[in-house]
Amino acid sequence: MSAAPNHRDEAPDDTTTPPLAIAGLDAGYGARTVLSGLDLVLPRGTVTALVGPNGAGKTTLVRAICGRIAPRAGTVTVCGIPAAQEAARARIGLAPQDIALYRSLTITENLAVFARLAGVHRADVAACVAGVMARAGIAGRKDERIDRLSGGWQRRANVAAALVGTPGLLVLDEPTVGVDAPARGELAALARRLAAEGLGILLITHDFDFAEAVADRVAILSGGRIALEGPLAQLIAAHFPHRRKVEVAFATPPNLMGRRALEALGLQGDGHTVRFTGMVEDTPQATGDLVAALRTAGLSPRTIALEAAGLDALYEDVVHDRPVREGLR
Numbered sequence: 497m498s499a500a501p502n503h504r505d506e507a508p509d510d511t512t513t514p515p516l517a518i519a520g521l522d523a524g525y526g527a528r529t530v531l532s533g534l535d536l537v538l539p540r541g542t543v544t545a546l547v548g549p550n551g552a553g554k555t556t557l558v559r560a561i562c563g564r565i566a567p568r569a570g571t572v573t574v575c576g577i578p579a580a581q582e583a584a585r586a587r588i589g590l591a592p593q594d595i596a597l598y599r600s601l602t603i604t605e606n607l608a609v610f611a612r613l614a615g616v617h618r619a620d621v622a623a624c625v626a627g628v629m630a631r632a633g634i635a636g637r638k639d640e641r642i643d644r645l646s647g648g649w650q651r652r653a654n655v656a657a658a659l660v661g662t663p664g665l666l667v668l669d670e671p672t673v674g675v676d677a678p679a680r681g682e683l684a685a686l687a688r689r690l691a692a693e694g695l696g697i698l699l700i701t702h703d704f705d706f707a708e709a710v711a712d713r714v715a716i717l718s719g720g721r722i723a724l725e726g727p728l729a730q731l732i733a734a735h736f737p738h739r740r741k742v743e744v745a746f747a748t749p750p751n752l753m754g755r756r757a758l759e760a761l762g763l764q765g766d767g768h769t770v771r772f773t774g775m776v777e778d779t780p781q782a783t784g785d786l787v788a789a790l791r792t793a794g795l796s797p798r799t800i801a802l803e804a805a806g807l808d809a810l811y812e813d814v815v816h817d818r819p820v821r822e823g824l825r
């Protein structure tokens with residue numbers, strides 16, 4: 497997806513028009529309905545993290561935004577333009593999950609190709625490439641081939657390619673896959689900078705830590721629609737009033753009976769984990785009750801930690817319907 501400069505005058509692109517507005521969207525494949533009554537508005541200058549289980553329809557939503565599948569009902573507009581129109585596609589910068597760059601070309605060469613494809617005049621290509629490299633903070637490696645770059649640099653180059661057409665909406669699809677911790681910080685800073693420039697950013701991710709670090713807003717896709725959307729802190733305060741996340745850690749994985757007892761207390765782990773999490777009322781009494789219940793079940797955790805609930809707890813609650821158990825209230 498890219499924007500030719502000559503498309504920019506066609507849109508009602510004032511500061512009040514949201515980069516993305518979706519109302520009542522139904523979409524699917526053949527007899528299969530994937531999205532049903534989906535509403536979502538992305539404000540300018542913000543990052544919205546879209547999270548949802550595998551198969552929830554995140555890719556289908558991106559296809560609808562990019563005009564690659566037609567809505568069966570509802571509307572999708574990009575910078576005020578219906579998604580089906582070519583001009584809307586030109587307003588979208590898509591950094592796909594699979595790095596969409598020519599591996600044997602340098603960063604500069606790649607961006608020049610994308611600029612030409614976006615309709616940038618030959619005489620303006622060098623300035624366009626220099627501009628997006630500066631915005632993405634990748635000018636320092638501009639003459640290196642993509643296949644010689646680390647995962648983090650490849651991701652940033654992938655984002656730079658999405659910026660070539662001066663989009664109003666930037667879609668980042670799983671940008672932290674294959675990226676180490678320091679490079680994640682660079683990517684987070686890049687997303688924040690681009691949002692500060694006024695872009696609306698849709699961040700599709702399974703990486704909750706990254707989403708918490710970067711996103712102004714969170715949208716949870718479940719059951720074919722956005723089940724919950726808003727600033728994370730507000731959602732958590734509304735969803736878990738006076739509750740805290742508890743994490744119980746063991747030196748060795750508990751046996752089957754121990755795991756059942758933990759489950760009965762509303763504490764979830766996965767596989768052979770030594771870490772189990774749940775929610776408790778934010779009172780000394782509730783914590784004391786939990787410690788006593790663990791002891792009664794013959795469980796001796798190494799640590800019990802209380803912390804503010806995060807996106808993971810909210811997600812579990814909304815998607816897997818795992819509310820606080822009565823016993824821990």
Ligand SMILES: Nc1ncnc2c1ncn2[C@@H]1O[C@H](COP(=O)(O)OP(=O)(O)OP(=O)(O)O)[C@@H](O)[C@H]1O
Nearest residue numbers: 525526528530548549550551552553554555556557
């Ligand atoms: N081209 C297609 N034809 C038919 N069904 C499809 C097609 N693409 C996806 N689906 C189905 O639609 C549902 C939603 O898929 P989608 O890829 O949008 O989910 P997702 O949230 O992106 O999943 P993931 O997190 O695994 O990438 C799935 O059940 C999938 O099997």
